[in-house]
Amino acid sequence: MFSLERWQEVFETISKNKLRTFLTGVSVGSGIFILVVLLGVSEGFQNGVEKQFQGDAENIINIYPGSTSIAYEGFNKDRRIQFTNEDYALVNKETDQEIEFASPLYQIFAGLVSYGNESGSYRVEGILPDYQFLEKADIIEGRFININDVKAKEKYAIIGNRAKKDLFKDKSPIGEYIDVAGLNFKVIGVFTDPGGDREETRVYVPISTAQIVFGAGTDIRSMGYTLPKEENYDLALKQSNAFAAQIEQMLKSKLQIDPKDESALFISNNIVNTKEIYLLINAMKIFFWGVGIATLLAGIIGVSNIMLIIVKERTKEIGIRKALGAEPISIVGMILHESIFVTSVSGLFGLIFGLALLEIVGPYIELDFIRNPSVNFSIAVSTLVLLIAAGAIAGFFPAWRGARIKTIDALRDE
Amino acid sequence: MIEIKDLHKSYKMGKNSLHVLKGINFNVEEGELVAIMGSSGSGKSTLLNILGMLDEADQGSYTLDGVPIKNLNEKLAAQYRNKFLGFIFQSFNLINYKSAIDNVALPLFYQGMKRAKRMERSMAYLEKVGLADWATHKPNELSGGQKQRVAIARALASNPKVLLADELTGALDSKTSYEIMDLIQKINDEGRTVLIVTHEKDIAQMTKRIVNLKDGVIIEDKKITQVRAMQNV
Ligand SMILES: Nc1ncnc2c1ncn2[C@@H]1O[C@H](COP(=O)(O)OP(=O)(O)OP(=O)(O)O)[C@@H](O)[C@H]1O
Ligand SMILES: [Mg+2]
Numbered sequence: 001m002f003s004l005e006r007w008q009e010v011f012e013t014i015s016k017n018k019l020r021t022f023l024t025g026v027s028v029g030s031g032i033f034i035l036v037v038l039l040g041v042s043e044g045f046q047n048g049v050e051k052q053f054q055g056d057a058e059n060i061i062n063i064y065p066g067s068t069s070i071a072y073e074g075f076n077k078d079r080r081i082q083f084t085n086e087d088y089a090l091v092n093k094e095t096d097q098e099i100e101f102a103s104p105l106y107q108i109f110a111g112l113v114s115y116g117n118e119s120g121s122y123r124v125e126g127i128l129p130d131y132q133f134l135e136k137a138d139i140i141e142g143r144f145i146n147i148n149d150v151k152a153k154e155k156y157a158i159i160g161n162r163a164k165k166d167l168f169k170d171k172s173p174i175g176e177y178i179d180v181a182g183l184n185f186k187v188i189g190v191f192t193d194p195g196g197d198r199e200e201t202r203v204y205v206p207i208s209t210a211q212i213v214f215g216a217g218t219d220i221r222s223m224g225y226t227l228p229k230e231e232n233y234d235l236a237l238k239q240s241n242a243f244a245a246q247i248e249q250m251l252k253s254k255l256q257i258d259p260k261d262e263s264a265l266f267i268s269n270n271i272v273n274t275k276e277i278y279l280l281i282n283a284m285k286i287f288f289w290g291v292g293i294a295t296l297l298a299g300i301i302g303v304s305n306i307m308l309i310i311v312k313e314r315t316k317e318i319g320i321r322k323a324l325g326a327e328p329i330s331i332v333g334m335i336l337h338e339s340i341f342v343t344s345v346s347g348l349f350g351l352i353f354g355l356a357l358l359e360i361v362g363p364y365i366e367l368d369f370i371r372n373p374s375v376n377f378s379i380a381v382s383t384l385v386l387l388i389a390a391g392a393i394a395g396f397f398p399a400w401r402g403a404r405i406k407t408i409d410a411l412r413d414e
Numbered sequence: 415m416i417e418i419k420d421l422h423k424s425y426k427m428g429k430n431s432l433h434v435l436k437g438i439n440f441n442v443e444e445g446e447l448v449a450i451m452g453s454s455g456s457g458k459s460t461l462l463n464i465l466g467m468l469d470e471a472d473q474g475s476y477t478l479d480g481v482p483i484k485n486l487n488e489k490l491a492a493q494y495r496n497k498f499l500g501f502i503f504q505s506f507n508l509i510n511y512k513s514a515i516d517n518v519a520l521p522l523f524y525q526g527m528k529r530a531k532r533m534e535r536s537m538a539y540l541e542k543v544g545l546a547d548w549a550t551h552k553p554n555e556l557s558g559g560q561k562q563r564v565a566i567a568r569a570l571a572s573n574p575k576v577l578l579a580d581e582l583t584g585a586l587d588s589k590t591s592y593e594i595m596d597l598i599q600k601i602n603d604e605g606r607t608v609l610i611v612t613h614e615k616d617i618a619q620m621t622k623r624i625v626n627l628k629d630g631v632i633i634e635d636k637k638i639t640q641v642r643a644m645q646n647v
Contacts, residue, residue, distance in 0.1 A: 008529060016511040320507050323468060325496020325524040325572070327489045404488075408468040411507065 010337050020313075024306050024339070025346030031299030032347045032387060035292060036354025036380050042288030044365065044373025046281060057101070057226050058274040059236060060134050061244055063091075063251070064222045064266040072258040081255060081264050085218040091225075094250055097243045100228045103131040104220040106210045113203055114179045115167040122163055124180060124203045126210020134224045135193055137204075142174045142189030150206040155213075157185040160200030161192045180205070183213055233271075233278050240271045292383075299387055304394030307339055311402035318402050319410025331403035332396070339395045340388060347384045355380065415576060415607050416442040416465065421474035423460055434460045435471070436630035442576075442609065447602040447640070449618035450611045452627030458611040459580055461627070465609065466499055466578045467491045479575050496524050500569030504581035506561040508553040514564045515540060515549040521572040539567040543597060559590035566597060570606075577601065579610040583617055595620045596643035616641075 014021045065081035088104040104127075111124035125131075132144045140161065149156050157178060164173050173187040185205060193199040211217060227243060230236035244267045249259070257264040311318075318331055326334075355375065362373045402410075423435040434457045442448055450458050463469040464476065467483060476483045478498055486494065500521075501507075508517045518536035527535070540546050543563040553561055562582060569577055579598070583591035595617060602608050602622075610621065618624050619641045626634035 005523065005526075005529060009523065012516070013511070316507075317509055320509060321520065321524070322488075322492060323466075323495060323501050323507070324521040324568070325492050327492045327524075329489070330524070406469070407491075408463050411468070411503075 006333070006337060009334065010341060013334075013338060014342065020310065021342055024303075024310075024342050025349075027302050027306060028299065028343045028387070028391070029346035029350035029353075031295065031302060032350030032384055033354045035295045035299070035383055036351060036375055037357060038288065038292055038295060039379060039383075040354070040358040040362065040373040040375040041370065042284070042292070043375060044362070044370040045284055045288070047373075048371040049277070049281060049284065057134050057136055058270060058277065059226050059229070059240060060270045061225045061227075061240060062222055062268045062270075063224075063247060064268070066263045066266055068257055068261050069263040070258040070261045072261070073256050075256060081257070083220045083223065085220060087251060087254065088220060088223050090254060091223065091247050091250060095243065095246055097239065097246065098228055100226045101130040101133045102223070102225045103128040103134055104207055104223045105131070106207055106214070106216055106220050108181070108210075108214055111181055111203065112179075113163070113167070115173075115176065118167045119179075120163065120166050120201075122160075122201050122203050124205060124210065126205050126207035126214075128207055131204065131224070132191070134226060135195070135199065137191040137193045137199075139189050139191050141172065142187070144189055144191070145204060145206050150208050153208045153212060154206055155183060155185045155209055156188045156206065158189040158191055158204040159187055160202045161190055162197045162200035163203060164190045166201075178203075181213060233275060237271055237275075240269050244269050296383060296387065296390075300390040300394055303339070303343060303387070303391035304398070307335070307391070307395035308398040310339070311335060311398040315402060315405060315410050315413040318405065319407055319413065322403075322407040323411060328400075328403040332399045335399035335402065336392055336395055339399075340392050343388050343391045344384075347387055351380055351384050415444045415446075415479055416440075416609075417475075417477040418465075419475045421461075421464065421471050421476065423457075423464065423469075423471050434630055435464075438474070438630075438632060440625060440632060440635065442607060444575075444607055445602070445605050446623060447599070447608045447621045448610070448623045448625060449621040450609065450625050450627060451613060451615075451618050454613065456627040457630050458613075458627055462578055462580050462609065462611050465576075466501060467495050492524075496521060496572055498575045500572065500574040500577045502562070502565050502569050502577065502579035502582045504584040506553070506558075506565050506585075508561060508564060508568075510553050513550045513552055514545060514556065514567075517553070517564055518568045518571050521568060525572060536567070536571055539571050540564070542570070543567045557590075558586050559593060562586065562590075562594050563597065566594070566601075570601065575607060577606060577608040579608065581611055581613075583612065583614065588616075591617065592620075592643045599640070599643055 065083050067081065068075065068077050068079045071077045085104065092099065092102060106126040108124045110121045113120055113122045113124070127145065128150060129144060129146050144158055145156060157180065159173065159178070167173070167178065168176070173190060176187050177184045178187055180203065191200070207220070211219065225243070227239050230239060248265055248267055251265060252259055252261070321331060355377070358373055358375055365371070365373060418438055418440050421435055421438040425432045425434060438461060450461065452458050460469070464471050467486065483494070509520070512520070515533065515536045518539055519532045522532040522535060537546065537549060540549050543566055545560060545563050545567070548556060548560060553564070556564065583594055586594060598608060598610070599620060612618055619638065620643050621638070622640050623637050624634070625632055
């Protein structure tokens with residue numbers, strides 16, 4: 001069916017009908033182009049929204065201490081609660097929920113940090129290695145703190161990208177020493193955080209080091225947890241709530257707080273706030289898929305219309321070919337061969353242009369809600385394949401009908 | 415070469431049926447040059463289309479070179495047309511985006527002949543009709559007479575048993591018509607069977623036999639002394 005002779009015939013027809021080839025090509029190519037750009041923007045939208053809403057892990061549970069409001073077991077009310085390493089260890093040990101990531105936190109809100117002549121006031125946070133995942137921080141240079149750093153109470157610092165730009169400009173900070181509260185810390189990593197500049201002005205150090213340097217003893221300011229991801233939102237919410245209730249009860253009894261006291265502990269359960277985000281992202285996905293499928297359908301309908309017009313326009317030619325001895329199957333084959341060839345090549349061009357546009361322009365797009373638009377290559381290719389296949393199927397019927405017109409009627413066509 | 419017995423053909427248009435051929439009987443021997451004449455609407459083209467397997471008769475039998483032509487499917491009809499028949503039309507029916515030589519080569523493409531051989535053969539036929547120098551020209555760069563010559567070369571290319579021509583001079587002035595008829599006569603001189611439909615008396619006189627149709631039946635069928643076209647040019 002796809003013999004060399006046929007290819008020659010097809011090439012000849014295509015190259016001698018430039019306008020027709022061009023129009024078919026443009027409509028298919030631009031269809032694919034639009035689809036690819038659309039999928040890219042959709043992806044960018046998702047990235048943007050996720051960035052807007054998800055500075056931290058979406059299922060993080062944070063526990064902060066407060067002051068008691070009810071006198072209890074010989075303690076006066078208005079007692080300030082203080083967490084220690086012991087409390088953190090207790091939660092980890094006693095909970096019957098499986099924990100994904102956990103870290104205590106001890107921070108100084110305005111720590112003076114300097115390097116050479118540059119200096120700034122940054123939040124310095126003592127943390128454990130898991131904190132990277134609670135904060136969704138990404139290492140762009142060097143590494144994050146590991147458990148050995150914590151054990152050895154290393155004076156290591158991981159600095160946010162904003163802090164890095166302030167203090168080091170374009171220079172790599174890895175291995176350099178910065179001054180934190182009068183002590184030298186070695187910079188071992190730089191991170192970015194989807195929370196943006198606000199969270200990238202932080203400096204992370206091992207919690208053990210922070211507690212010594214800032215004279216905190218075993219005090220911690222808060223603790224954060226995430227539970228393993230669940231299949232659906234409702235189950236995740238249920239598990240989170242159960243976990244929150246359990247640690248509240250556990251800590252209240254250890255710290256001698258009245259179970260009814262509502263101001264001694266604050267538990268923020270992020271997942272409660274993320275339902276809207278889950279829904280928004282879902283709705284957006286559905287919307288863009290809807291638009292994408294509609295575009296694809298429009299493309300397929302466009303291809304079949306073009307095929308219909310082409311066959312109609314070529315009725316007389318088909319009659320001539322049949323009078324000269326072309327079998328119906330060879331007419332169908334010829335038309336399909338041509339259309340598949342033209343749609344593939346122009347579709348490929350549309351695909352390449354679309355991907356190139358996203359690749360070149362994408363990184364420069366820094367709108368609040370669109371970030372790094374890009375497209376999954378395999379999705380793009382399968383759309384192309386689908387379009388070609390659909391075009392072939394859609395083209396088959398006009399071709400078949402064209403081939404079946406009685407030769408004498410086809411010849412009479414003007 | 416051609417044997418036709420009691421051929422009937424009607425066209426159905428809605429409820430009405432138009433009986434066009436009402437029992438045609440005639441034979442054509444190999445090497446004949448026959449003119450089918452008759453007034454407009456007498457059924458000349460209808461008969462030729464049936465002979466060319468472009469259309470089917472309702473009734474009667476048709477044998478071409480000993481092969482009964484009956485209940486052909488499209489595929490077989492296409493093969494027979496390619497092998498047995500060459501068509502020449504009043505409106506030339508060249509494919510306008512193909513050059514003269516590519517038009518001539520088309521029946522050979524459908525015979526499955528390789529490109530190089532196809533081109534060689536087509537060129538030979540273009541030479542035969544005197545258009546070797548015009549091989550790469552598109553139909554719209556050719557005069558009517560030249561177009562008809564290309565069509566004749568194309569009809570001859572597959573070396574058919576019978577040439578069928580419907581009003582092949584209908585679109586040409588009389589000088590050009592005679593030149594085309596001269597070519598047809600030469601082709602016939604080589605022994606090829608040719609049937610032409612015409613309503614022009616002078617053209618019919620250049621054949622060897624005139625079959626007269628009226629209201630769907632043959633009213634006259636006579637051998638004549640051929641007038642050579644060259645005498646009139
Ligand atoms: N496809 C068709 N459908 C219906 N009627 C047709 C069809 N083709 C031809 N006819 C009718 O059949 C009759 C014979 O037509 P045909 O074309 O054979 O005539 P003709 O002898 O070739 O005439 P002309 O000299 O004008 O070409 C005419 O009355 C014509 O109107
Ligand atoms: Mg006619």
